[in-house]
Amino acid sequence: MLNISRIKIKESIPFSGAKSLVMTLPLRESQKRVRILLSIMLVFFIILFVPWTQNIRSKGYVTALRPDQRPQTIHSIIAGRIEKWYVNEGAFVHKGDTILTISEIKDEYFDSLLLPRTQLQVQAKASSAKSYEEKVQALQNQIEALQRNNILKLQQAENKLRMSELKVQSDSIKFQQAKVNFDIGKQQLERWEALYQEGIRSLTDLESRRLKFQDVQAKLIAAENQYLSSQNELITARIDLDAIDNEFKDKLAKAESEMYTAMSARFDAEATVTKLENQYSNYEARTGFRHILAPQDGYLAKSIQVGIGETIKEGDAILNIVPSNADLAVEMYVQPVDLPLIKVGNKVRFIFDGWPAIVFSGWPQISNGTFGGVVTAIDQFAGPNNQYRVLVVEDPEEEPWPEMLRIGSGADGIALLNDVPVWYEIWRQLNGFPADYYTQEQKDAIEKEKK
Incomplete structure (x- = not known):
């Protein structure tokens, strides 16, 4: 207070009995602090055992x-060009719904008739493999015929060889007989000559005996000639037998070579058919990959690829999807x-x-x-x-x-x-x-x- 007024409040109103003054007395204040401190300590002690x-x-x-x-990113399996969007960001899509369509950017897939033409190639190669299979079957039949024919020819040649051997044996016997007749005729001629010298036989008888001896000698030569001819026929029969076997082996090798060539061509055609079928399946599957589908039910989040005409590579991320439920x-x-x-x-x-x-x-x-x-x-x-x-x-x-x-x-x-x-x-x-x-x-x- 500035004490400007001459009327003093402290002289007219005593402050010794004021309630606020009594509450702030030092003795009572210390007692209150002790009670508060004891209460806090008691509460803290109790809390220690809580x-x-x-x-x-x-x-x-x-x-x-x-x-x-979990949230996932939808990727493009093939490279392409964005053609059309069918949904907006934040939209709910069901599994299998089309999100966008892309077109091909590689020239090897531009053909609109790629699948039918590939199917025609598969059919043509399959027909080629079928024809090679039939050729292999025909060559197998030819080989079987050659084997049967060879058996008959071998039997025929063996019979001919046996006949030649018997003929050689027969001509050998005849030749030996002619030799014996020749020796006998020679001895008889010598005796006749001796008898002629002694005058016992006439010259006519001697000449007759000489004629008979010449006939025996001619038979000997003929028998020897026949024997040699039979031996030649035996050798020829053996040569024919070997020739039949060699000819059969040559024809068989040629037929088997053609058969294996046809089999190789058939296997190559079948491999090409399998390759073309695989290629056809890839083309067919690739056609489905042009439509980006929702893999599951969910909400589309941020699009990574935007716009029309934007090109994307294989495996590029397109947009995110958050599965529902x-x-x-x-x-x-x-x-x-x-x-x-x-x-x-x-x-x-x-x-x-x-x-x-x-x-x-x-x-x-x-x-x-x-x-x-x-x-x-x-x-x-x-x-x-x-x-x-x-x-x-x-x-x-x-x-x-x-x-x-x-x-x-x-x-x-x-x-x-x-x-x-x-x-x-x-x-x-x-x-x-x-x-x-x-x-x-x-x-x-x-x-x-x-x-």
């Missing part, structure tokens, strides 16, 4: 449980030190982006706005970030996840572990010890085993 749920927090995002339900899961990552604490079936609480929540990590019972999950899979190896991936699905025993939850949304996961007193958790955090690995039931079982 159950605290150990947990592991980790960031993650919403994904699909099955790989085929996917089984949602959360993909979260944990540090290697926390991996032994996570196992399949553990409970997890989630805070999804876009859904407000009030979270008390140590007391999940009083948290609000969180959603429950169950660990369903844990990777057996660490990822590039040296963390292990954990998949968590919706807990069927709790409130279902929001219907508007979408794949890719962020999620803050709280993996729930054992229930311990608050003082134990504080002591563990101050000493840097990991959370309890065993559950209380496992601890009780271990204690029983020790006892």
